[in-house]
Amino acid sequence: MENRAKTPLTVEDLWVEYQIERGVVKAVRGVSFSLARGESLALIGESGCGKTTLGVALIRLLVQAARIPRGEITYWRGNQGIDVLSLKERELRRFRWSECAMVFQSALNAFNPVLRIWDQILDTAKAHGGMSRHQVRERALELLEYVQLDSKRVIDAYPHELSGGMRQRVLLAMSLLLDPQVLILDEPTTALDILTQRTIIDLLRRLKEEVGFAMLFISHDLATAAELADRIATMYAGSIVELGPVDDIFYRPAHPYTLGLIRAVPTVTGEFEDLVSIPGAPPDLVDPPPGCKFHPRCPYVTERCRIEEPKLETHYSEVHSVACFNVQRVQQDTLDLQERYEKYLGGKAQ
């Protein structure tokens, strides 16, 4: 039996739909994964692939027009599971932040501009937990120090007095206030400058190691994922099309879309390489193509791909799964990546 305490979050066959004028947008289609303690999982994909919808669904903060027709989301504390989809509104409020906290993309918009940081922290604590005012203050100062801020100054500041990187750190500190098990980060470093981004990345890594969260972070940026993730899930058209350890995904990708992304992103200090873009554009999620949703853009497409949608199945190892009928052919085209990896490993051994 799996030890549930080590897996604070499991998601089974989750679907999310939006009703719009034109029809139904299938934003998340049959997503399953689990998140282990102390692990960080990156959801990567382009705009409109459903990654943010998935993140928001996990804490049930979806907009009115959205519904979850199918699926299970379970948070585990010890051996006790909380079925999130059946929680009432009041129970949900307790659950959010104390079990699972989400840090949103836009660090400025997340704050109320007329309240001091301290008031926002107090509001959060009041809404979700049972700490006294004094306890909250102590804990808040401690957390602000932890994210390397001048806590005494920041706690009495207004949001506009802080820089983007500082606000992002305040949000991180706030998300830790109620000691959640799972932290969801939506584009945590997007829109930050390089040096600020570095501070946040290093801080997140420290949090993961010292606090032992399970972290799910949503990003369109492969470099942030390479830097922060233990595992990576590639999303396309609402589904996870590949899931595996970070090194497998980068040096032995098995899905044509993952490979396409890797070939399209330059490194800065690596060797100069010619890049290839993925032809076409992401599909319309109201009226997606039949079969594999990637087939109209895929260089490996076969007749079968146009009719049948491949399922996410384990590939050459237990921990790496992929949804593609042509894995063998894709992997033949990754030999240069595998070689580069072996060179790295060889370099380390010496």
Place this chain on the structure above:
Amino acid sequence: MNAESGEYIIEARNLVRQFGSRRERVTAVDDVSFGIREGEVVCLVGESGCGKTTTGKMIAGLLKPTDGQIIYMGKPVWNAKGDRGQNFKKFRLGVQIIHQDPYASLNPSHTVYKILSKPLLHHKLVANPHEALERVIELLDIVGLGPVEDFLHKYPHQLSGGQRQRVSVARTLTVNPRFIVADEAVSMVDVSIRVGLLNMMADLKRTLGVTYLFITHDLAVAKFFAWEGRIAVMYVGSIVEFASTPQLINNPLHPYSKALLAAVPEADPELTRSKERVELRSQDIPSLLALPSGCRFHPRCPYFEPGLCDVKRPALLPLAVDATKGATRYVACHVAAREAGVAS
């Protein structure tokens, strides 16, 4: 920089731009000089607020410099009184800008045909609407939007971000520019189609002989687009290093360039894990209202030397010649200058 004006298509000489009221003035760009040769690609990189967009707008003639001059094809753009010089119209047509946000820069109530035909007819570059249509079709073909009939009558909202940005490029091409300022032109476009857009823009160098000033915060994009060109790194209003792209990427000399390259995450796990970090003394970016004395990077710089860096502002000096290109590299740092045996 001490080169003959004749060799540059465009030159910035001691550009200064201030903003604000008399009571509270900030200098967004402070004494920036550089020259760009015909057919060259120069990337301007730096963090938000460093003045790269302000510099780009001055180069494109959208902002008047507070001080300094722009020389386009050997002639000054602004006259002695600070008004538009005789050369201005030629300059305005010859130098075009592509903005960051294709959602904001295209008129939402115009079709692609109208967006592209309007400048053609306005500047009398075509004789009649029939010729305009022919030219529009040609332009769509150049920027890789085909089949043409699918796009002519579409409105911007019916296009994807990548397609919109291609229309923006086509619009700049209507007036046959010799020089294009691209300000974060691919930042809002998804990863999978970004490379296609960059390659298309790079092709224009070859096919139409366009010269670029490419402004970006993304070092990976800068490296890819300007591999055969040069990169200028800006920090708080000034250029701190200007070198050929491979030199700057592989061997940065200014401490700020070093810090950026060490900090940037790489889309390659092993590469990113094995990077050597540069520890800065402070994380705070100085405010333009309270600039540090001496070198503006000195409060953060790990190589800071008291009594030197906080006293004297380093000039952008030629330090070494790039043997492969015959191009000089420029660095504004007392410590780097001393190591290269140059008096700063």
